[in-house]
Amino acid sequence: MSTRRRGKAIGAGALALVAAVIATSLGVAGAGAGEQSAFALPRAQTFYMSGSQWSPYGDVNPAKTWDYSTGTIGLAYETAFRFNPLTGAFIPWLATGGNWRTNSVYVMNIRRGVKFSDGKTLTPGDVKYSFDLLKAPTHPQNALWASTGLKTVKVVGNTVVFTFAGKPGYQQFDFYRYNVAIVPRHVFSKYSTTELMTGNLDADNIVGTGPYAYVSGASSTAQTFVWQRRAGWWATKALGLRPAPRYVVDIHNSSNQAALANFQAGNIDLFNNFAPRSAIKGKFKTFFNKAPYHLGANTTWLFPNTTKKPLNDPQFRRALAYSINMNQILDKAYQGLVDKASPTGLLPIWSKWVDKKVVAKYGFSYNLNRAKAILAAAGYKDTDDDGYVENKDGSDISLKIQCPNGWSDWMTSIQVIAESAKAAGIKITPGYPDYGTLVDDRGHARYDLVLANDRQYSNTPWTYYQYIFQLPILDNQTTVNYERFSSPKAWALTQQLDRTPTTNTKAYRAVMSKLQTTFLQNLPAIPLWYNGMWAMFNTTYWTNWPSATGGKYTPTAWNNYWQMTSIDMLTHLKPAKGN
Amino acid sequence: MWRYLFRKVSIYVVTFVVAVSIDWAIPRFMPGDPIQGLLSRMQAQPQASEELTSFYTEAFGFDVPLWKQYLNFWAALFQGDLGLSITNYPIPVTELIMGALPYTLALLVPAILLSFWAGNKVGALAARRKTLDNTVLPMSYVLTATPQMWLGIILAWVFASSLALFPVSGAYGFALQPEWSVEFARSFLHHWILPFSALFLVAFGGWAIGMRNLIIYELEADYSNYLASLGAPTRLVRKYAYRNALLPQITGLALALGAVVAGAIVVEIVFSYPGLGTLTLNAIENRDYFLIQGIFLFLITGVLIANLVIDIAYVFIDPRTRVGMQGGA
Incomplete structure (x- = not known):
């Protein structure tokens, strides 16, 4: 073969390679859009959200409120009460109610019939244990014990009794009523104190009372954290609630721009990143339909x-x-x-x-x-x-x-x-x-x-x-x-x-x-x-989103909002028609 | 030969010690206290912050004098322990790096090897061929002068945002988890093409220009003219020219490694690719001493080893080095 011909052959080979790469990619792009894989989550039953997780996934310790993987409290672990900031009302949750018996004694009634995801029953002892964990000075929520005057937490029958010295810090205590995760004593007692205060805990051993169970994603390089709806959530029977999405997938943030491009491409349903106003159009909705569009x-x-x-x-x-x-x-x-x-x-x-x-x-x-x-x-x-x-x-x-x-x-x-x-x-x-x-x-x-x-x-x-x-x-x-x-x-x-x-x-x-x-x-x-509270909704797959004129719930996956009213967003969502 | 190797390895060891020491020092002398940053992120109540500060100070070994921290660092290093990440406490740095490494290697290795191979081939073809020279050369100049990050942004804008042929970010689809499956492999490839292209194209341009110029130089060398005058076919002359031209290119490869690694870091950030680049950015933004240290250490070691390998390979590729070391003329 002459050099010229050989050159031509290599040239043709290179062109063929380029063509093959492009063809493969286009093929993959086509396949991605159309076919449904056995491995992939079903789009119509999956709720994708972004804007919460900036640190790597891997932490599922409910004590680390600033760091735990999105949904650790709210989807897996729950709290005694929830709080609706838009109405100012406390919502009885794992507790059916509570009252101040005296100025310094608070009695919390624990809901009966609540089961953890491993089938064990939630007891008042679990609630006491969960509040007692905060006693450790290195517990991030230690202020409950350090600055409200709280002295003891005791189980009496089906109630948990909080006794304070002097005038309690009512406001702070109210805050902890809906911010302390109620965890299973039979699982958590196996962890060391250091692990409980500062560790990441074991994702494969998340045993909560909430509506979702952990599927995958607890690793430092995971792009997504996946939750799957579980059968037997207590609130379905007790309150008639059932979250609509079978899977909830949180998408790790790298930049607002990349997230926005994914949202606009239809890959994200709930967008809790910041985006310019021009992005709010067509099928992309917000809580208010006019300025300022978002809740403050x-x-x-x-x-x-x-x-x-x-x-x-x-x-x-x-x-x-x-x-x-x-x-x-x-x-x-x-x-x-x-x-x-x-x-x-x-x-x-x-x-x-x-x-x-x-x-x-x-x-x-x-x-x-x-x-x-x-x-x-x-x-x-x-x-x-x-x-x-x-x-x-x-x-x-x-x-x-x-x-x-x-x-x-x-x-x-x-x-x-x-x-x-x-x-x-x-x-x-x-x-x-x-x-x-x-x-x-x-x-x-x-x-x-x-x-x-x-x-x-x-x-x-x-x-x-x-x-x-x-x-x-x-x-x-x-x-x-x-x-x-x-x-x-x-x-x-x-x-x-x-x-x-x-x-x-x-x-x-x-x-x-x-x-x-x-x-x-x-x-x-x-x-x-x-x-x-940046929140844009893609109405292609899910409808009935929180809004000023409809369900007034916090439309965000940010930590500490699930136990306010973000969980209500999931129980009120409806699959869009045609999906 | 052994003397040559000993000399080379000694130089690399000294370089390594100096580089690692600088690597240890830089984050420690950066402004900002990482533990206070962590406490601020925690929104820890003031009552708890003193307890937490002393807990984390001890946990990270900041409670001993600097010289001791330095010695501890070396001691741990030889046990493969790069410490715990501060922002992702208590995840070990090695775990974070090992998690991100496959993604970076999947970009870097093919980009380096394929661009070297293709750039040299195309550059060699372009030399002394008018049509190719008029097209490949200017294109290569543009490519090699383009910062990888900028090319990445352009590719993302054209092929991902505008044409929607490729995904904008990530290493695989949101509906998947890493696993050995055809579905995952396809999704991975689909996400890989744009960041790979950004790295490949820039490097490709550089190699093509280099080879084209070297081949022209070699073709004008005495040995080429002599061969040609003996009636050797052009193909044979070019083959020898190519072999000779390849040697400086290999030296260039060793020199370029650092730049390619840096390029991969910024390209990963553009595409939110979960490799070492994205990890580095997060570590720097959050003042994660040990993670920054660990990543840099990894990169330093990687680049040094690659250079050493190229140095050794040179002995085998270039017979003159071998002959020189054996005392021949």
């Missing part, structure tokens, strides 16, 4: 470092709050997907506790002239004519506002804040450190201004006030009071709120009113907007 899940706060000049001055913070052009943030960063927060920072689900008079008196909204006037009155003047005000002692003010790098909506927002503060004469420069650095700097007060939104929906605004006012201030403030606002009065009020039962409406309202006054007078943190 948490408040995004601007935390000033109150240990630094001039942010230690409430008047300066007030001027800053007035200078923020919130409408521009909503428009530029969110295209109307979020609502601006109440000046109190309280979520809409707590709006009944907002004292409108206090808000009218001390509240704030975007008003440049007002911002300038407050600065001038407080003695902040532009003495060197550079367009920015100086400290009272004449030194320059140059603040840095930060959010984690890559959080694009927040990055845009802090640019807007910097711009609008500039118009009021406050010099602020945006910065975008990576998340780890920001957390470290925030904890050690090495910052001027940061955004944070750690606290989600809960049964009580106490979680919000604790977030802002908790004392004492430690060397490293990892989770609360980032701004290091030191007010014993405010913290005492927060503790008073904790020790006031929600049912004592009058006293509760009075404390809430005082807290709002203290908060607004001092503005230790500036509430900005309600970050959305």
